[in-house]
Each structure stands twice: as C-alpha cells, then as structure tokens.
Amino acid sequence: MNALSAYGRLVWRPHSAVQLYIVACLVVAACTWIGWLHGLMGVEHAALALRRTNSLLWIAPLAMGALAVSPVRELFHAQFTWHLPGVRRALGLALALIAVLSAGLTVIGLSLLGWLVVPVVPALALALAAFSLGLIAFDWMHPRRALVRGALVLVLGLLLGSEAVWSAASTWPVASTLVGVCGAAWLLPQCLSRAALRRKGLIRVKRVMGLALIAVADLENLPEPEDRAPARPPRLAPRGDRPWMWVRAAHYELFGWSATGWMWRVGAIVLGVPFGVCAVHFALNVLETGAWKGAVEHLHGSLTRSDALAGRATADIDFVLAMGGALFLFFTGMIPTETLKPARLQPISRRQRAEITWRLHLVVDLGVLGLLALGLFGASELLALLGGFEGRGGPVPGWLRPIAAMMILAPLARCWQHARRGRGTQWSHAGYMLPLVVSVTVVALLAGGVSELWSMHTGRHSAATWAVVVCALLAATQLFFRAYLRRRLALGDLI
C-alpha cells in the first residue's frame, strides 16, 4: 500500500496524462498498421503478418517499462531520495505490479484479437522480461550506458522479431517461460540498485520527456547559459565591428567554449533517429528475405529514392528523416532568442542583437543539417559499395529532399515555437509537452509533404530548376525570420 501511494504521488500529474496520451497514440497507430498489414498480406502471408504483430508482445511492455520508470528515475538520482528508508523496495514493488499488469493486458489483448502465436504463459514471461528491459534501457543519466542498452534493445528486438525465436517459444514453452522470468528477475533490480541511487543529479521531467524521443545523445550535458559565470566572450571585437565575432559571442553564451561539441551532440540526435530506423529496416529485410544483398539494395533504393527498388520503404525513410529534422528543429528551437547577456556585459543594440541571433540560428541549422546530409550521403555511398552496384537515384538524391525541406521550414517552425512558448512564461509540464508533440508532428508532416511534392515533380523539371526554387524559398524564409526577430527584439522586454 505504501509502495503504491508513494508511486502514485510521483505519477499523478498532468505530465503523466500527456505521456499516456503519446503511448495511446503509438498503440493505436501500431494496431492500425498491423490491421492494414493483415489486410494487405492476405491469407498467403498470414504467418509473416502474425509474426510482425507479435513484435507488439515485446514493444508494448518495453514502452510501458520505460514510461513507468521515468518518474521514478527522475527522483532516483536526487540526493534526498537516498535518505528515504525502503524507497527501493517500495518503488520496486510498485513497478513489479505495473509489470504484471501491463504484460498481462498485452497478452490478453493479443490473445483476444487472435494475434498471439505463442502460448500464453511463455508470452507473459517474455512480456515481463521486455517490461524489465524497458526499465533499464533508457537511462538518461548515462548516455554511454543508454547507447549500450539501446543497442541491446535493438538486438533483442531483432531476435524477438525472428521466426526462430517464436517457434522456439512455442516448441519449448517451459524453457522460454524460465528464460523470460529469469530475465525479468535479473533486470528489474538493476534499475533499483544502490549504485543507481548513489548517482548524483536530478533531471527535470520535461527534459526526460524531451529526451524520450532519442536515446543516444548527451544533450543533458549541454551547459546551461545561466550556469556559466559571466565572462567576456573570447576575442570579442569592438562594438559594431565584424558581426561574426558577435556570433561567436552568442555561441559562447549558449554552448560554452567548445566550438564543435554541441554540433556533434545535436547531430547525434538527428542522425541517431534515421540511422536507428535504417538499421531496423535493413535487419527486418534480411530476416524477411534472407538475402543480405537484396536488403542492402532495398535500403540503398530507399535512401536514393529509386522508385524501382524503394517500394513501401521509401515513405518510411522519408518520414523518419523528417522526424529527425523535426526533432532537431524542436531542440534548436528551444535555444532562447535572447542569446546574449544583458547590456552591461555586451552593450549592443536591439537591432544588432536580432542580427546576431539570426546568424547564430543560421549557423546552427547549416551545421546540423550539413552533418545530417553528410551522414546520409555517406550511408548511401557505403550501401552502394556494400551492395556492389551503382547508385540509381534520380536527379536529386532522396535524402537531400527532406533536409532541404527542413532548412526551408526551420525559421517558420522557430517563429511558431516562439509564439507558442511566449517569453518568460513558466510552462506547466502539460503545456510544455503538448507543443513538443504537436510541433514535431506538424513539422514532420510539412517536411514530408514538401519532400513528397518535390519528388512528384522532379521528373518533369531539371535539378537546376529545383535548385533555384529551393534557394528562393530558403532566402524568403530566412528573410522572414530575420524580420520576425527584429520585430520581436524591438518590442520585447529584454531585462
């Protein structure tokens, strides 16, 4: 009872409702997709469709595990938690109850829908193990550990997606039950260990949720501008002279002394999402077709958007790229517009401040999206090399379209986010999360749409025409953003 009341006090807040809303959306989307898959594949591919649906058996509990542990982990690293007697036992018990509940509901749900191809008991045990994996998989305190565990989740996920594992679970139900239960019993205490409590630092829940969409980046360690002692920016030029120096100053205020560290971190987020999905995509195709070369060609076709090869995957990759870009926009959109310290430290005019801010955002956009382009170009070339075939992309490489779309839309998204956020407003968690979800979705859809339109028309127009159109749109949105910043900073209260 104590366990449940303590856990309940951690969970009961508007933020949890938003989290649940996101999970519910994901579940509905997954079920819709699965239903579509069943209809599409028909009777002849029923086994394949069923196997795909069984991935829900580990994905749903894994997501629930990650969700259930997030409010606990938020406080787990706070020093005062160390002094709460029996905290590990109480919260562990609560998590165990939720594990049983969510695993049970998943199995019952799949069973009622007739999608379960494994006996109920081993399915329950495997779902429990997946829940426990979710508890430890996304530890934001330690990005390296998160990376290792993320890779572990990926590998286990691929294993659980394979035919062999499910047939083994059906053939040896007792053994697979034992494996599942032992896995759960081993994993559950890991997230509640004394060592976990000894770690220092408290992550704010909104950051956890912001980071819940990515698992690889060390964004948490980006220095907060207000944490840094006020100091004169490096090699600051005289007032009004050489604006690039002022951009350096703004960069210093935001990111500290490291010139490129932030770019790699943000780049890791943006690259991590498409590459993670590409890896899964690739592996699934290998598992389905059993042919490595075919899978490589398939993925290369997706990236270069060769219609003969791409098939259904093209849309997936585009969407994923758009999601990566949208995430990037969200995180960079969080950079405050008023980047420089007040006038006593850097006495510049409001107009200069707007100019510097605009240039800084432009540098950030170019840097990160450049990284993304470079990464995808590299991946595309590597796949061509692995597959031993020539790239068969159209006049414009497929990966370039969403990136260009992002670059065009970035200033508009920032304006929208600024307008949503307001200045100096203390956001409630719900008020913070909703724009996150909405902005990422809207920008992803917009980018996907622009990219799709582009791909529809590339056959009719030359690459040069498209380059001119893109440049014109880029200039238009950038000029709009600069005008917006000027107006905003001219009228805003900067004190």
Added chain:
Amino acid sequence: MRHVVGLQLPGAGEVQTLGVPSERLGSSELGRIGMVHQEIELPGWMRVERLLRYVASYHARWSRDREARLLEELEIDPAVQVGMLTPGNLQKVAVVLAVCPRPELLLLDEPVSALDPIVRERLLSLLIDLLREDGSTIVISSHVLRDVERVVDWIVCLERGRVITDVAMDELRERYVEWRLTSTNGALPARFDEPFVLRQQSDERSAWLVVRRAGAGIDALSFGARHHAVVEERPMDLERIFPLLLDEART
C-alpha cells in the same frame, strides 16, 4: 558528509555511522538519519504539501505536529510549487524534510547559507529546541561560524580535508582569549615575548593581545601585575579563533 551517509564510498579507510559501515547502511539506519544537503535538489513540479506527504510515506516516525509547527514558524506555504520557491525557502523545506522523521542523527551541510540573519537565528533556535526534544545529535557543516557557534558544543575543524581540531566548544573558548591591557604606570613594552601570546598590537599606553591559555601560570592578573597594567579578558568568537587554529596546524 556524503561519506557518513554512504552516498559516496571511501577510496581508503572506513566510515562507521550508527555502528554500521556507511557503505552498508540499510533502510533502518537511513531512517534514523536526516540530512540537508548543500545543493538542494527537490522535484520542482511537486507542491510542498505533496512533497511532504511523499517523503512522509516512507517514514514510520514522521511527526505531523512537528511538520505543522515548522511550516508555521518558518512561514512556508505548503501550496506553493517547490520549483517556485526562493533558495531560502527551499532550504527551509529541506530542513523540514530532514527534521520531521525525528532522526537520531541530523546532518546539516551549510543549512543556513541562503537565509537572512533573522531567519537564520530563528531556524537555529528551532533546531536547538528539536535537539532537546529528541536528544538527537546534530552535525552542522558551515562557513557561517558566528551563527553555528551558538548552537554547537563540539567543534571539528578541517583544513584541506584533514582534521586540525576536534574539541569541545567550551574548551576552545577557554583556550583562546583576548586581553586588553591598559598601563597604570608608564609605557608598555613595545613587544610581548611570552610564548603564549599569539598576536599582539600595542601603543605606549594600551595593548591588545590574543593569548593561548594552555598550561599553568597563564592568568590575566599576574600578567597585568608584571607589566603594571590592568587586564581586561574577553572571550573570542569562533570566527576569530579559526585562523588561530589554522596557524597552529600549519606551524
């Protein structure tokens, strides 16, 4: 202090708290220890009331009476969100969380650094009252020596991580005193060479000395008689004693 509660593990040696090695402190021992950390990290989204209920749910000995009294006396609004509290109020909330479970050992790491002098005094008086009620031990780590010297009865001074003094406060007060000499007959010596005189400042008619009274034969009356002066003895506060301790440790 983190070593004492087992939050950090020693690289060498051993820390025993409540008779148990600190790395093996269990729920029962941790429930008997209260601590206010220097860097206070509390969940900003919770309201004070909810935070109190959350923490109370883990403590069997949580005192609701004490909680109400402290909230009232420290003027904390329980309806306020923790994230909206000022540093001073945050410190007060942390003290309430540490004190309400009636700990046997209360560790306070810079507990009054963010408070104004009036609240500091009130809080420290409250802590003394609680100490009397519970008979618990309070360990205070502080750089604001003037405040803590009124409430402590044992002093441990650290210099670069090493203990340089571990002594009762009364003994320390008796050991170091200040003498003000006023000449009754002629000029005072330009310099006093007695080994127990640690610091001095003088002119022809008066002198100010800091004296270490260790051993027999050091008393103000005989010293005054020897130098034809009236000696007024004054106690020293901890802030002025501390540099002397450092000097002694270095020599």
